[in-house]
Amino acid sequence: MSADTAPNTTTQTDSIYLDNAASTPLLNEVFLEMMPYLRTHYGNPSSLHKHGFDARRAISVARRRVASIIGASDKEIVFTSGGTESNNLAIKGAALECRAEDSRRTHLITSKIEHESVLEPIRELEKEGFEVTYLPVSNDGIINPDEMKENISGTKTAFVSVMLVNNEVGTIQPVKEIAKIIQSTSKEILLHCDATQGVGKIPVNVQTLGIDLLTISSHKINGPKGTGALYVRRGVRINPLLLGGGQEALLRSGTENVYGIVGFGKACEIALSNITSNEREISIIRNYLVKKVLNDIPSARFNGSVIHRIPNNAHFTISGVNGEDLVMKLDEYGIAASTGSACSSRKQKSSHVLRAMGFSYDEVTGSLRISIGSQNTIQEVDRFVMILSQVIKELRKFSPITPRL
Numbered sequence: 001m002s003a004d005t006a007p008n009t010t011t012q013t014d015s016i017y018l019d020n021a022a023s024t025p026l027l028n029e030v031f032l033e034m035m036p037y038l039r040t041h042y043g044n045p046s047s048l049h050k051h052g053f054d055a056r057r058a059i060s061v062a063r064r065r066v067a068s069i070i071g072a073s074d075k076e077i078v079f080t081s082g083g084t085e086s087n088n089l090a091i092k093g094a095a096l097e098c099r100a101e102d103s104r105r106t107h108l109i110t111s112k113i114e115h116e117s118v119l120e121p122i123r124e125l126e127k128e129g130f131e132v133t134y135l136p137v138s139n140d141g142i143i144n145p146d147e148m149k150e151n152i153s154g155t156k157t158a159f160v161s162v163m164l165v166n167n168e169v170g171t172i173q174p175v176k177e178i179a180k181i182i183q184s185t186s187k188e189i190l191l192h193c194d195a196t197q198g199v200g201k202i203p204v205n206v207q208t209l210g211i212d213l214l215t216i217s218s219h220k221i222n223g224p225k226g227t228g229a230l231y232v233r234r235g236v237r238i239n240p241l242l243l244g245g246g247q248e249a250l251l252r253s254g255t256e257n258v259y260g261i262v263g264f265g266k267a268c269e270i271a272l273s274n275i276t277s278n279e280r281e282i283s284i285i286r287n288y289l290v291k292k293v294l295n296d297i298p299s300a301r302f303n304g305s306v307i308h309r310i311p312n313n314a315h316f317t318i319s320g321v322n323g324e325d326l327v328m329k330l331d332e333y334g335i336a337a338s339t340g341s342a343c344s345s346r347k348q349k350s351s352h353v354l355r356a357m358g359f360s361y362d363e364v365t366g367s368l369r370i371s372i373g374s375q376n377t378i379q380e381v382d383r384f385v386m387i388l389s390q391v392i393k394e395l396r397k398f399s400p401i402t403p404r405l
């Protein structure tokens with residue numbers, strides 16, 4: 001298939017996709033690189049013949065590309081089924097290994113604004129006897145490293161798990177400062193970082209950040225779904241979750257998702273080479289959108305830190321409307337947006353992130369997250385804001401909530 005006949009990154013030409021924090025369109029170059037591994041190169045990477053060798057070699061190339069985007073060595077990359085599995089592997093794997101090595105290490109630290117795929121395994125460990133400190137955040141959605149200093153214990157703390165970028169409000173967390181506190185407390189304490197929303201959007205280097213375990217997901221950076229990786233710093237020991245053939249350095253068993261891994265590798269290569277230009281261009285579009293929304297919609301308020309923020313995220317509270325109604329109404333006009341994380345919208349839970357930031361019930365209800373991708377344009381933003389303004393007026397006619405202007 002030539003590049004001309006490959007599907008475009010957007011499927012519906014008149015729709016506007018502004019939910020790139022939930023997932024991103026697959027790039028043509030990524031799709032083309034994956035194609036042979038769906039059809040002609042179908043060998044099992046563990047096989048001892050040419051077909052197996054071809055698949056193995058493709059995985060090695062992808063591993064180097066994934067390692068490069070975070071400044072790691074390829075031997076430190078473990079392929080998984082995505083961000084959720086990487087988080088589970090890092091958290092359960094590290095906690096159980098730490099406790100096995102030293103039975104006093106049963107204290108964990110995380111933040112109140114982590115993704116459910118971090119919080120759920122931590123809650124499970126809590127039920128199994130681990131003690132957990134949930135760090136609070138400021139009204140701007142940022143962890144205060146001093147809070148960590150007060151709670152960390154050189155003898156009891158097993159590991160710390162903090163995200164690099166929050167998936168709802170896009171705030172960048174002070175991971176480097178947190179790493180320094182850990183290093184000055186004890187060499188035994190591990191730092192896991194869920195960088196699912198950061199990798200590919202801002203420069204990430206595991207060496208300079210001082211991270212032991214780091215989560216990446218392919219579909220957030222224009223790669224295929226169902227694949228991701230966990231960076232495991234050389235020398236760090238964790239327990240595997242999936243047992244079997246031990247394909248991924250004995251840390252993750254199962255025949256590798258070869259075409260997914262190939263696509264993930266290509267997506268990392270492209271994201272790394274475009275990171276500076278994308279950061280600049282996407283933030284220009286985001287800043288334009290924020291200005292226009294705040295100017296045209298007086299009941300809109302911008303949430304989260306302005307400075308410590310990912311370039312593609314804009315998060316608003318729209319007073320007097322229900323965020324879910326708003327998202328559904330926007331969809332009728334071909335606009336894809338979100339109230340926050342895709343996973344919690346399915347579970348119909350109010351945002352734990354916004355509650356941790358001290359938002360009132362009404363403020364949480366009226367939330368709208370816009371996340372820009374490299375495919376979006378200024379023209380799309382103009383059309384989006386025009387439709388948003390109209391939709392808000394329509395919803396207000398039926399809303400029992402009075403807008404605070």
Ligand SMILES: Cc1ncc(COP(=O)(O)O)c(C=O)c1O
Nearest residue numbers: 082083084115117167196197217
């Ligand atoms: C911060 C964060 N962590 C983890 C995940 C889960 O990643 P995946 O969809 O690859 O399982 C997401 C997905 O939205 C996320 O935003």
